Amino acid sequence: MDCREFLLSRRSIRYFEDREVPLELVLEAIGIARYAPSAKNTQPWRTIIIRRRDLLNKLAKLHAGARPLERAPLAIVVLAVPGESPTSYLVDASLFAMYLWLALHCLGLGAVWVQALRNTGDIREILKIPDEYIPIGILAVGWPAEKPEAKPRRSIEEIVFLDEFGVGL
Ligand SMILES: Cc1cc2nc3c(=O)[nH]c(=O)nc-3n(C[C@H](O)[C@H](O)[C@H](O)COP(=O)(O)O)c2cc1C
Numbered sequence: 644m645d646c647r648e649f650l651l652s653r654r655s656i657r658y659f660e661d662r663e664v665p666l667e668l669v670l671e672a673i674g675i676a677r678y679a680p681s682a683k684n685t686q687p688w689r690t691i692i693i694r695r696r697d698l699l700n701k702l703a704k705l706h707a708g709a710r711p712l713e714r715a716p717l718a719i720v721v722l723a724v725p726g727e728s729p730t731s732y733l734v735d736a737s738l739f740a741m742y743l744w745l746a747l748h749c750l751g752l753g754a755v756w757v758q759a760l761r762n763t764g765d766i767r768e769i770l771k772i773p774d775e776y777i778p779i780g781i782l783a784v785g786w787p788a789e790k791p792e793a794k795p796r797r798s799i800e801e802i803v804f805l806d807e808f809g810v811g812l
Pocket of ligand 1 (some may be wrong): 708793
């Protein structure tokens with residue numbers, strides 16, 4: 644696939660086939676995501692792969708947007724490690740999560756990012772995460788069972804200034 648087509652075809656997938664995802668495939672995606680950039684190459688990220696149905700169901704109840712976790716065969720929680728990159732751990736770990744999402748897409752898997760930043764306490768408790776790690780996002784992962792249309796995007800004119808802020812194209 645042309646790389647433009649690849650990037651433009653990623654979607655948030657919230658419905659999944661009732662079919663297992665091999666752990667090796669998830670590890671392959673994580674292996675690719677390790678090549679995400681990070682400040683000073685600190686790689687301040689960890690992951691938890693969740694396959695236990697009881698845990699997925701608990702996480703699915705965190706908020707309305709977490710419901711895809713109920714339908715997903717697995718999830719990957721991305722943790723940031725502030726101690727390893729004190730200035731930019733949130734950016735670093737988000738870049739890793741985005742790379743991971745793209746790597747999953749590359750392998751034919753679908754995913755949606757489930758918001759984790761409003762419920763970090765609950766997520767910590769459910770998954771026994773120590774205080775030094777921050778769950779920054781949860782990817783619900785599975786074989787896509789839907790093909791959503793692309794969501795509308797802001798125009799280029801709205802998001803691009805030339806040389807100085809406010810100077811339009
Ligand atoms: C930080 C972040 C948090 C998100 N949280 C949720 C969520 O909790 N539930 C959900 O269904 N989608 C969530 N999304 C997915 C967005 O709704 C989605 O990316 C956006 O609508 C654009 O659609 P697309 O991913 O198909 O291009 C989140 C995405 C990001 C980047």
